[in-house]
Amino acid sequence: MLPQDLQCQERPTVLHVSRPVDGGVARVVTDLVRAQVAAGLRAVVAAPPGGVLHRDAAAAGAEVVAWPARRAPGPALAGERGRLARLVRRLGPDLVHTHGAKAGLAARLAVRGRIPTVHQPHTWSFESADGTASWPALGCERFTARWADRVLCVSEAERLRGAEAGVPARWAVIRNGVDLDRCAPAYREDAVRRALRRDLPALGDLPPDAPLVVCVGRLCPRKGQLSLLRAWPAVRAVVPDARLVLVGDGPDRELLHAAAPPGVRFAGTARDAVPWYRAADLVVLPSHREGMALAPLEAMACGRPVVVTDVGGARESLPPGAAPHCLVPAADPAALARAVSGLLTRPQLRGALGRRALEHMRAAYDVRHTAAAVLGLYRELLGAACPESRERVSR
Incomplete structure (x- = not known):
């Protein structure tokens, strides 16, 4: 009307x-x-x-x-x-x-x-x-x-x-x-996650139980993927079987490919990022600047915990009480590594944060x-x- x-x-x-x-x-x-x-x-x-x-x-x-x-x-x-x-x-x-x-x-x-x-x-x-x-x-x-x-x-x-x-x-x-119908946890979530890890590009040979971190965003300086790549060796030192997938394309593609340490894969542009959120254990966006990034909101609407940098509206977008686990300074690979490895090694905390994030999105971000x-x-x-x-x- x-x-x-x-x-x-x-x-x-x-x-x-x-x-x-x-x-x-x-x-x-x-x-x-x-x-x-x-x-x-x-x-x-x-x-x-x-x-x-x-x-x-x-x-x-x-x-x-x-x-x-x-x-x-x-x-x-x-x-x-x-x-x-x-x-x-x-x-x-x-x-x-x-x-x-x-x-x-x-x-x-x-x-x-x-x-x-x-x-x-x-x-x-x-x-x-x-x-x-x-x-x-x-x-x-x-x-x-x-x-x-x-x-x-x-x-x-x-x-x-x-x-x-x-x-x-x-x-x-x-x-x-975010569209809460499009971005939502999958029915029979464990079975869907196993199927996605088998079928999604760049994940065909991923072990079903390997911890998976996904970063969705344009490959450009503003999105901060280079900080995440610099943090990744420290994450793997704590969680050796962890995998990181960068979803997206952009002007930093060659730079990031050259800087990628072991355990990192590139998926290219995705028509729909929702399957990647559902396949992930954790979604990370290490931006240097944002207004209020959409990717973390979509990930939380899919029931996934996120780690984001304290730029723009990131702090506002998190559920109450999540910031100590999910918010890090921008351009600080050491802090980013601590937050990511801390959540990968605490599955119960990840689950609680994911449920809290889903409730928060449904209440305030439709x-x-x-x-x-x-x-x-x-x-x-x-x-x-x-x-x-x-x-x-x-x-």
Whole structure:
């Protein structure tokens, strides 16, 4: 049912502009447009070709248009902004919702506040791992914040980081959620786990009882897999038969392959990570920066304990009392090794943490609640500026 305040025209149009086309952001956009189409909105997704977003958003009921854009700002930005402005004129959206720093920059420059705009950074670009792009990225966020009716953060930690950095935003915080039907413990879990360990790529010869750690994420500096590889020899010193599988692909693929110690396997990109969570004893995400990562939420919804680094909304996402076992400092391989080996050697604690995580996800992280909260934000913005009376972008 479409919220009452959105019924000022038959079918309001929401334009989602996203530069990430894979991973957690693609999943978030897809979940949002599915809920919005079901609620009666016209959802349009503009994103670069490639990745999974075009396909998944179309399957969720969105109209999809190509918006070629590079990952980083540069000389191409003017053309990207111009193409987006033309798309906005043609599509006539009632609200623009941007995802990621590059999409947020280009769209806000194109629209300049003439259409209600929600910017969702997902993670702050100025917190780059090497720091080389931090100041220009922060300058862009500060400058373009004037043209966002709301900056939507996925965790309170992300909002606080933006405010502390001087981003002059009108803030909203809506946590990520997961599809609790798709992400759930398997029926007859032990039998399913044995079957998955036999059938999944990279696990065909894994002993059925070998402790298995899985890391799901894009292979890139931000996700911190190199820290996990540096921690792995210390884990194997305590648990010699443990295995680690990295699920994903990305620019660090060759670097990580070269740095991998014994007991590490690479599975490549997975269309659906749920079978990997179900096969695992423990899921680890050693990120250097996040807003609120989706992979640990999905793993916990499958009843798996996680080890995560204390960045972004990770602390907020854990069940009460889990942090001493599951939360470690970023870029600290020794602490990561202690946490991972500590859980691998304590199966009863792993089981208790997994059950607690599942209850926590069911109580607070249902994607339907996330989507309803986003619709409420749209209602707030569109209620003050009915589509029929608002000025369109004319240049």
